[in-house]
Amino acid sequence: MALLGALLLVFASATSSVCWAHFIVEKSSIKVLSPLTLRSKHDGAIGNFGVPKYGGILVGSVAYPGKDVSSGCAAFDGDKPFKPESLRPTILLLDRGGCYFAKKVWHGQQAGAAAVLVADDRDEPLITMDSPEESSDADGYIEKIGIPSALIEKSFGESLKLALQKNEEVIIELDWRESMPHPDDRVEYEFWTNSNDECGIRCDEQMNFVKNFKGHAQILEKRGYTLFTPHYITWYCPRAFIESNQCKSQCINNGRYCAPDPEQDFGEGYDGKDVVIENLRQLCVHRIAKESNHSWVWWDYVTDFHIRCSMKEKKYSKDCGMDVIKSLGLPVDKIQRCIGNPEADVENEVLKTEQERQVGRGSRGDVTILPTLVINDVQYRGKLERTAVLKAICAGFKEGTDPLVCLSADLETNECLENNGGCWRDVQSNVTVTACRDTFRGRVCECPSVQGVQYKGDGYISCEAHGPGRCAISNGGCWSDTKDGITLSACSESQLSGCRCPPGFHGDGHTCEDVDECKEHLVCQCDGCSCKNKWGGFDCKCKGNQIYIAQNNTCIERNGSRLGWFVTLLVLAAVAVVAVGGYIFYKYRLRSYMDSEIMSIMSQYMPLDNHHAPEAQRDVQPLRGGTTV
Incomplete structure (x- = not known):
């Protein structure tokens, strides 16, 4: 028992030294919108339970139940008395003191409130409202809280109460958009857990989360949206007790790395060092898998180990763990080298790094309880449940860069x-x-x-x-209508955008009305014409045997008159006479003239037999040899 007290003392001193670092306050996260006299911004410390609306806002009307029941330590009378009567939700204001913070919020949720603000009862720096320690009282409602809550300063709470006493409507905005940093396009998150499955509600909670969240985690990791790192808390044994049997049963590497006994009984069941070694094995699984760009295999190993190697079934052992490693195709020799020799009096690189990481840096604060989730170096506050955690991780992305898993039906x-x-x-x-x-x-x-x-x-x-x-x-979002089996539309495939009413209609393309061409005197304006409007057009009838020509807005005879036919025939006859006369003139007069002209031209170059024969003969002279020319 002396050793157990010493170990607890080491743990308690570590916790008390960083308690203020663990209290994280959201700056200017609460804004008063109405009344104008109270318009301002205030800080709030979000509770470690419930479901904060990471990445979003909530606007609601403030309600204060009155002095007698202002603590919220007892259930409120009536059926959801704070259920909103309008679309604006109710944000319930309660006073600090009298019971656990979580119980106040639970009663507020049961009464229909969308969120709970707890006004501090003292002037002090804001602290994080934490859930109570495990107890039969807490077990009934902690996991059922599904609304957000925050602690506010005493002076701010008093100003809200005063305005409500004056029957003024107080409207405030709770803003979680900056509660989760988003420095880049990738979310980095850590999960501080334990391989021990005999630690009660906390162990059941974290293992259920691992099994349910595994699918989302692996999708995010495989596609490069997130960088996940598992962590395990370890303690050390005070030097004065290193050689004791109790320390040897709970620690490895000569008292450097320890874990509490799972059964809180050093004489039976598993030892704390069994837990430390399995924690180390799970860390090495992640480290070796990450070297081959398969870091998401950690989720498979932890899930399978919990199913196949449970403490409750007395299968929690090195051999069982190695069987799981082999089934996942991981290199056994590399993992063994990573684990090292737990009996050696040397530092273990992996576990030493874990102890250093427990110390808070920046806004994160020290890790003092299990399980703890850290997203973008900020400790997650809220229910360790698949949907709630996924919302918080998705809030770590800049708006508009969310992966599809953040836009799933689950969220x-x-x-x-x-x-x-x-x-x-x-x-x-x-x-x-x-x-x-x-x-x-x-x-x-x-x-x-x-x-x-x-x-x-x-x-x-x-x-x-x-x-x-x-x-x-x-x-295309344009007007369309059907009448008498005819469909007309203001959308045209030839236009890449916009809507235009078809001919016969006027409007903006989203609404089109039939044009009455007859009434507006746009058509059928000839003498004796009759016009009848119809949907998308018109009918125009001309008098007598005439037909309407829409292009010219005029009427013409459907059949010609006798005078017209006579004139037409007379013209055709005249044309025929002219044609015949032209042909005769060509055949006889013009042809004979052309023949005489041709003969005259030819006679100048060619001698003819019947012209001047004697004179031609006299000109012929004899040549030598009897040849004449």
Whole structure:
């Protein structure tokens, strides 16, 4: 017992030396919106239980139950007396003292409050409201708290009460958007845990979390969105007790690294050093897997080890752990070298690093309890539950860079279910197209992309489809109507954007009305014409046997008159006579003239047999040899 007291003393001194570092206050996280006389910003210390709305805000009306029940230590009378009567939720203000912080918040949640503020009863620096130690009283409600809470300064609480006494409506905004830093596009988080599964509710809580969160963690890690590191708390044995049997049963490496006995009984069951060695093995699994870029295998190992090597089934051993390592295809020899010799009187590099990491740096604070989750170097406060933790991790991303896992149905806020979240939506089609999208931060009004067609607009008042194919989706957001089996539309595939009413209609393209061409005297203005308007057009009838020519807005005879036919025939006859006369003239007069001219020209160059024959003969002279020319 002396050794146990010494070990507890070492742990208690470490805890007390860093208690102030553990209390983290959110600066200017509470804003008074109304009344104007109280408009200001204040600090708040978020509770370590419940579900803080990481990455989001909550606006609500403040309610104070009155002096007699202001502590909230007892359940409030009635059926959810603080359930809001309007859309604005209720933020319940309670006084500090009388019972656990968590019990106050639980009673507030049961009464219908969306959040609880606890006003301090003394002037002091704000502290983090922690959950009570394990007890039968705490077990019934701690894990059921699902609303956020914060401790506020005494003076701020008094000013809120005074305004409420004057029947003024007090509206405040709780802001968690900056409670989780987001320095870059990657979230770095740590999980301080333990391989011991015989430590009661805390052990069950952390193992359930590991099993349920494994899928999300591995997706985030594999795709490079997060960098995860597991950690394990270890203690050391005071030098004066190193050689004692108790210290040897709880520590390895000559008292340097220790863990409490799982059963709190040194004479039976597993020893503390068994826990230390398994913690070290799990650390080495992560370290070796990370070297081959498979760090997410840690989640598989821890889950499988818990199932196959449970303390409760007396299978918690080195051999069982090695079987799990082999089944996952991990290099056994490398992990053995990483573990080293637990009996050696030397420092273990891995466990020494763990002890150094327990000391707080910056805003993180020291790690003093298990389990502890640290996200972007800030200790997570809230329920260690899959959805709540995922929301906190997603809040570590800059808005707009969230991976798809952060936009899954698990994290939807369902704000789009009521009045479409105040966003634009298409109500002209059987297929609803909406700009409202639920995220873990709340709803976002953002014009959607549907079947490859992008809508553009402000997301609140208007969204219009752009690009080819837009008319096939809700008619591109344009007007369309069908009458008498004819469908007309203000959307045209030849236009990449915008809406234009078809001919015969006027409007802005989103609403189109039929033009009465007859009434507006746009058509059918000839004498004796009758005009009848119809949907998208008109009918014009001319008198007698005439037909209407819309291009010229005039009427012409459907069949010609007798005089017209006579004149036409007379003209055709005249044309025929002229043609025949021209042919005769060509055949006889013009042809004979051309023949005589041709003969005259040819006679000048060629002698003819019947012209001047004697004279030609006299000119011929004899040549030598009897040849004549």
